[in-house]
Amino acid sequence: MITLYGFGPLFGLPDPSPFVLKTEVQVKLADIPFGKARATPKDAPKGKLPYIEDDGETIADSTFIREHIEKKYGADLDLGLTRDMRARAWAIERMLEDHLYWAIVHLRWAEERNFAKGPSRFFDILPREQRETAREAGRRRILESLRAHGLGRHSKEEIEELGRRSVASLSALLGNKPYLMGPEPCGVDATAFAMIASLLTPWFESDLRKYAESHRNLVSFRDRMLAEHYPGFLRKAA
Ligand SMILES: N[C@@H](CCC(=O)N[C@@H](CS)C(=O)NCC(=O)O)C(=O)O
Numbered sequence: 001m002i003t004l005y006g007f008g009p010l011f012g013l014p015d016p017s018p019f020v021l022k023t024e025v026q027v028k029l030a031d032i033p034f035g036k037a038r039a040t041p042k043d044a045p046k047g048k049l050p051y052i053e054d055d056g057e058t059i060a061d062s063t064f065i066r067e068h069i070e071k072k073y074g075a076d077l078d079l080g081l082t083r084d085m086r087a088r089a090w091a092i093e094r095m096l097e098d099h100l101y102w103a104i105v106h107l108r109w110a111e112e113r114n115f116a117k118g119p120s121r122f123f124d125i126l127p128r129e130q131r132e133t134a135r136e137a138g139r140r141r142i143l144e145s146l147r148a149h150g151l152g153r154h155s156k157e158e159i160e161e162l163g164r165r166s167v168a169s170l171s172a173l174l175g176n177k178p179y180l181m182g183p184e185p186c187g188v189d190a191t192a193f194a195m196i197a198s199l200l201t202p203w204f205e206s207d208l209r210k211y212a213e214s215h216r217n218l219v220s221f222r223d224r225m226l227a228e229h230y231p232g233f234l235r236k237a238a
Pocket of ligand 1: 016017018019041047048049050060061062063
């Protein structure tokens, strides 16, 4: 039995991490029974969530988790896709995970108000006397990663401009189809849902979120995937 380790519901989302959301939806798409548990990045083999445990095996990183479930359970999340479509799905995933994700990191961690009501709360579980130091060190470390990625070297306006390009591209690629590759969901829909839901959550203020909201097809896509995969979450939020 698979146990998926994530942060737990936060920031108006079933999980604050788009990578945990992606993995959860992919496991659901593969129709494999699983349980969920809370962890922190410190518990994770690669220092990041998600990771899974499956009959004594521990697998970290959403892409390797997908590979594991496809191999072990004989699931193909891209069933029916041509080689060309599979290649496009991979390219879309890379745009979302290695580009748009970092614009989301910027709006959550660099923007003072968003940080205060968002990631800053991660540190509230620590003893009071350690909290402030850990909060500052944690924020500094994430902003250093953003800088090392490259996006963090730009101004806020430049980061938003680049983020808008990925949002507009995703919207154009989705068009008026229900899912990115056609009438049925495939692996990359989980990633797209995860990233767009993370951007659209009303918990955080940003021009990039407003820009995403102006793309009706992305909002409907998020709503459809949420209703399909998190009906309980929607009922609680209502
Ligand atoms: N490549 C990883 C990325 C996972 C990731 O970046 N997780 C973030 C949360 S969204 C994390 O745990 N960060 C903790 C940290 O950097 O300390 C995957 O696909 O799983």
